[in-house]
Every structure is written in structure tokens, then in C-alpha cells.
Amino acid sequence: MMYDFVFLHAPSVYDFRKNSLLAGPISDVVPSSPVFEMYPIGITSIADYLERYGLRVKIINLANRMLMDQNFDVEKKLRKIKTKAFGIVLHWLPHAHGSIEIARIIKKLHPETPVIFGGLSATYFHKELIEYPFIDFVMRGDSTEKLMLLLLNKLETRETDYEEIPNLTWKKDNKPGFNPLTYVPDNLDDLDVPGYRYTIKSVFKYKNFLDPLPYNGWLQYPNTALLTARGCTQSCLICGGSKEAYLQNCGRKSLALRSPAKLAEDIQFIQRFSRAPIFILHDIRQGGPEYVIEFFSLLKDMKLKNEIVFELFQYADEEFFRQLHDAVPKYSIEITLETHDEKLRKLNGKFHCTNDKVIDTLNFVLKHDCNKIDLFFMVGIPGQTYQSALDNIDFCETIHLNCNKDSRLFYFVAPLAPFLDPASTAFEYPEKYGYKRFCYSLEDHRAAIAQPSWKHMLSYEQMR
Amino acid sequence: MTRDDIVNATYAAASKLNKFKLQHRLIDHEGYLDIDSKIQRSMEYIKKIDQLLSLSPELHSVELVKIKKEIEELNRHSICGKNELKWEVQKNYANIFSLAIVGLELLYKDYAIKVKKQIHPGSRHEIKLHV
Numbered sequence A: 001m002m003y004d005f006v007f008l009h010a011p012s013v014y015d016f017r018k019n020s021l022l023a024g025p026i027s028d029v030v031p032s033s034p035v036f037e038m039y040p041i042g043i044t045s046i047a048d049y050l051e052r053y054g055l056r057v058k059i060i061n062l063a064n065r066m067l068m069d070q071n072f073d074v075e076k077k078l079r080k081i082k083t084k085a086f087g088i089v090l091h092w093l094p095h096a097h098g099s100i101e102i103a104r105i106i107k108k109l110h111p112e113t114p115v116i117f118g119g120l121s122a123t124y125f126h127k128e129l130i131e132y133p134f135i136d137f138v139m140r141g142d143s144t145e146k147l148m149l150l151l152l153n154k155l156e157t158r159e160t161d162y163e164e165i166p167n168l169t170w171k172k173d174n175k176p177g178f179n180p181l182t183y184v185p186d187n188l189d190d191l192d193v194p195g196y197r198y199t200i201k202s203v204f205k206y207k208n209f210l211d212p213l214p215y216n217g218w219l220q221y222p223n224t225a226l227l228t229a230r231g232c233t234q235s236c237l238i239c240g241g242s243k244e245a246y247l248q249n250c251g252r253k254s255l256a257l258r259s260p261a262k263l264a265e266d267i268q269f270i271q272r273f274s275r276a277p278i279f280i281l282h283d284i285r286q287g288g289p290e291y292v293i294e295f296f297s298l299l300k301d302m303k304l305k306n307e308i309v310f311e312l313f314q315y316a317d318e319e320f321f322r323q324l325h326d327a328v329p330k331y332s333i334e335i336t337l338e339t340h341d342e343k344l345r346k347l348n349g350k351f352h353c354t355n356d357k358v359i360d361t362l363n364f365v366l367k368h369d370c371n372k373i374d375l376f377f378m379v380g381i382p383g384q385t386y387q388s389a390l391d392n393i394d395f396c397e398t399i400h401l402n403c404n405k406d407s408r409l410f411y412f413v414a415p416l417a418p419f420l421d422p423a424s425t426a427f428e429y430p431e432k433y434g435y436k437r438f439c440y441s442l443e444d445h446r447a448a449i450a451q452p453s454w455k456h457m458l459s460y461e462q463m464r
Numbered sequence B: 001m002t003r004d005d006i007v008n009a010t011y012a013a014a015s016k017l018n019k020f021k022l023q024h025r026l027i028d029h030e031g032y033l034d035i036d037s038k039i040q041r042s043m044e045y046i047k048k049i050d051q052l053l054s055l056s057p058e059l060h061s062v063e064l065v066k067i068k069k070e071i072e073e074l075n076r077h078s079i080c081g082k083n084e085l086k087w088e089v090q091k092n093y094a095n096i097f098s099l100a101i102v103g104l105e106l107l108y109k110d111y112a113i114k115v116k117k118q119i120h121p122g123s124r125h126e127i128k129l130h131v
């Protein structure tokens, strides 16, 4: 079968099955393993959009296939594919090694087929990527659905006036071209983000359910997530998806929201095939009070069968949870505190209220029948000392005692690892926030992720 | 914190958290021991790998292969329990019948797109960007 476009999601390191890497806790608090086999949800949106115009698009999660089967032969799989172009995911920087190795193999097997990179990290390092002889294009930005159709159209008609496509990095006769990042839509309602309709359809259409599986274990635990926005309103120092990072990396000046109606429609759709929890990504309060009220009223009017998981970026009052519970019978909450230290929280940006207010928020949630609350702490944030990192656990105890020792509270600690996020304020101004950076270029990160222990993978340390 | 401090602080905090969870019966004893042993072993391997890295590159890759299996066990849920992150699920799927219906419905829509494409092959070239 001839495809118009095939996405490949590489493992973080290729071939992790042959190397020994003590990745330790770098992926302990995400559904993936250290292979980072989960692909970015946005590639399903691109696939969904392209298929609306009759293109045939396939997603192959190579990382997960390799993880599920020790003997899965990557080259054999890739050799058989017939497509007009390949898309290689470099969204998360830990894929710096695997994505490049897969691109190298693709060009060896299919020298005539264009290789297109995309994702947040590809956007950041596009100038370095285009230098590789086996990479032909980098599609930059956080919303590439329509741009990808434009590019595939050009490839189809063999036109080479690539200057016409916004956000594109390209090359002709070995000379690179960098088009300005001007396409930054502020509305996402004409897209499916993520494209679950595409994903389900592709299983039936291309008769393969292994290739598009999002992560190892998904069949046992078919979690889904819905993105409420692209961009962010918060300015957390260590986040490569902060307001500042999106401005610098993706040219995004304001949040692009999905409307409550679209989200509700997607929840209805997911309920038709899954009973597992649906994670609503980002704090819905980013949309403002009216947005929240509209969303809750839509949820209240539908027969919600699944548990819905919400994220909180800042303090919330009791009224919020009263309304939430009124609309959603079964829900859980995710809170990333990073630290017990009020000053450090204020510096970093998330939950910049007092500890008393943190505890108040938790008690409100518990009072309003939440199923589960996950609390995350981090080691390695700006200004943190060894002692301060350990004191986080004392704060867990304080919380626990002040919340009636409620067993619905779950506490997690994880390191800021393996890398500082590119485009995050901490990455851009390391000295200002007490960091010493070991990695600058993509190549530095590529070498780091293949180190044998996570200590040597770390792209930074603190100066004090 | 240096790289060493970050690693040590991570394991020390994880170990302290593990004890706290046991003390308040948030985890059972078996779960506690599992994480505790993973933390101890991880710290040993961090040291061991440091030593190996001081050998010549050829030698250290040979030595690394020897510890591959043991390391792999430490890569999953090394500092927090396997199920702690999961939300409770009684039933994972809506029934298979409804999934099949969804699939058929989507295939039908896809077929409609195919027909439309045959009648009007140029539609993919007509999109406009609103910048």
C-alpha cells in the first residue's frame, strides 16, 4: 500500500536494546518507560487533518514496537514501507539520539523519499537538523496540521518554491532556507486535538493495531487525554512549554484554546470506546471564568461515565470544587508543587501561594469527593539545596496530618531529568537561575542521552 | 547541587518518602521493600558505572554489557510504586460492540471522503491559511 505520509516515533536511544543505560527515575512519573515510547498527541491531529483531504497517513510507534518485542526488526519494517514522505518526531529532547538514527536508516533505505522533522525540540534545533544530509525539512511551530498539507501538496506536484510555506526550514542544492515563523493560529476548533477519530479509524483502515499504540500497556489501561490549549499562561522557569518558551520557540503570543463545546464533543466520543480516565490537559481556568462555567455546564448535561482528571496550576477556592463535583461525578486532581519552599515556588511560578493555601486547596478537593489527588515534587529546581529537596518529604507529612491522613492523597518525587527544557527560562538564562549547563547543541544532548547512567545524562547542575 | 548531589538528593528524598508512606500505611510492606531495594541497588549501580567510565572506552563497553540485565530491572518505577500513578479503573473499555460500531462509522465517513476526492480531486490544493 502506498501512503502519502508515514510518521515514525523513535525510541529515545537507538538501539536501547543493545545498550545498557541506567535511566533510573527519569520517566517514573509519566506513563512511558525510559524509552519514552509515547508519541506526541499532536501527530494524530496532523494525521486526522490530512486524511480529511483523502491522504493516507500512518503512524508507526517504533519505540513501542521495539519495547513490546525484543526481536522486532526495525530495518525490515522500514524497508517495506511505501510512502511519499516520512515524518520523524523530535518533540521531546530525550529523543535526540533515536530520532536522528532512525532518519539515517530511512535515508539509507529510501534515498529518494523526503524526510521531515517536527515537534517542539525540532523547532528549537531546526538549524542544526537541516545540516544533516539525511534530513530534508523541519516543520516548525506548535500547529502544523495545515502547513503539512501545504508541504505535502508541493511534494506531490514537485514544485520547489518552499519559500511559500510559513514556518518551514528546507534546503535546495544543499543550501538551507529558513522561512519566518508566521503561522501561529489562535483557534484550534477546526482540528481534532488529539485525533482519536483518526487513531481508531486507522486501526480498522490499515488493519494494524500495534503500530499506532501510544505506549506499552495502553491496551490494558487505555487512558486518553484531551488538550485544552496550545501555549500556556504560566511562566514557570523550568518549563519548555511556558508562556515565554512558546513565544520564543513557536512565536506564540497568546493561548490557543479549544472551546468547551469541542472538548465536550470529544469526551462523548471517547466514552463510546473507553471507560478509562480522561485527562484534561492544562488548568481549565486558563480559559477564564466563563470558559469554566460553560465547560462545567456541558459536562453536567451529558451522561458522564468516565472519570475525568483535572490539573491545577494555582490555588483554587472551595466554590470551584463544588461546581466541579456538581458537574463531574467522578474526578481526580493533579497538582505539581515542585517544592515546599514558598519562596522557591514563587520564583519558579507554579502554585505561588502560601503553604496554608496549598493545604486549603487540598482540603476543599477532598471535601468535594475527589477520587485521587496526585502531588508532585521535584529535585533540581532553581535555588533548591540538597536539604531543601529532602525537606519536601516533611512537607508531605505536614500535608498528610493536616488533611486528616486521607488515603486519597498520593505523593511523588522525581528529578528534573534528564535535560533542562530548551526554550525554558532556566535553559536560556542558566546563570541567572544558578544553573551550569553542560549541553548546548542538539549534538551535546544526543551524546548525553546515550550515557550509561542518568547522572551522566543530566544536562545541567547547580552552581551553588 | 552538583550532578552527584542531584542524584543523591533524588534517592535520599525517594527513600524518605518511601518510609513516610509505609509509616502512614499508604503502601504495604512488600511495596516498601521493593522500592527500597531498587533505590539501594540503583545507588550502587550509579557508583559502579562511574568506576567503569574511568576505564578505557573498549573495556567499559564490555563491562557495561555484563550489567545490562540488572540495570534494566531498575529502569521501571525505580523510586515510586508501579500502580501509584494510576487512576482506578473498574472497566477499561466500553463494550466491543460499540467499538466496532465506532470503527464502521469512521470507515463509512472515510469512504465518503474517498468518493468526494474522486469527484473533486483538487480539494487538497484549495486550502487557505488565515495568518
Ligand code: B12
Binding pocket: A007, A026, A027, A028, A029, A030, A031, A032, A033, A035, A036, A037, A038, A039, A040, A041, A042, A043, A045, A046, A087, A088, A089, A090, A091, A092, A093, A094, A116, A117, A118, A119, A120, A121, A139, A141, A142, A143, A144, A145, A148, A225, A227, A229, A230, A231, A232, A238, A239, A240, A241, A242, A281, A417, A418, A421, A422
Ligand atoms: C501533555 C504533556 C505531556 C503528556 C504527554 C502528552 C503527549 N503524548 O503528547 C505527558 C504527561 C505524558 C508528558 C510527558 C513528558 N513530557 Co511533556 N508536556 C505536556 C505539555 C503539558 C502539553 C503538550 C502540548 O501542549 N502539546 C501541544 C503541541 C505543541 O504539541 P503537539 O500538539 O503534540 O504537536 C504539535 C507540534 O509539536 C508538531 N509536531 C509534533 N511532533 C511532530 C512531528 C512531525 C514530523 C511534525 C511535522 C510535526 C510535529 O505538530 C503537532 C500538531 O501541529 C507540555 C507543556 C506545554 N505547555 O507545551 C509538556 C512538554 C512538552 N513535556 C516535556 C517533557 C520534557 C516531557 C517528558 C520527557 C518528561 C519526563 N522526563 O518524563 C515526558 C516524555 C514522555 C514520553 N514521550 O514518553 C517538555 C518538553 C521539552 C523538550 N523540548 O524536550 C514540555 C515542553 C514541558 C514539560 N517539561 O513538561 N508530557
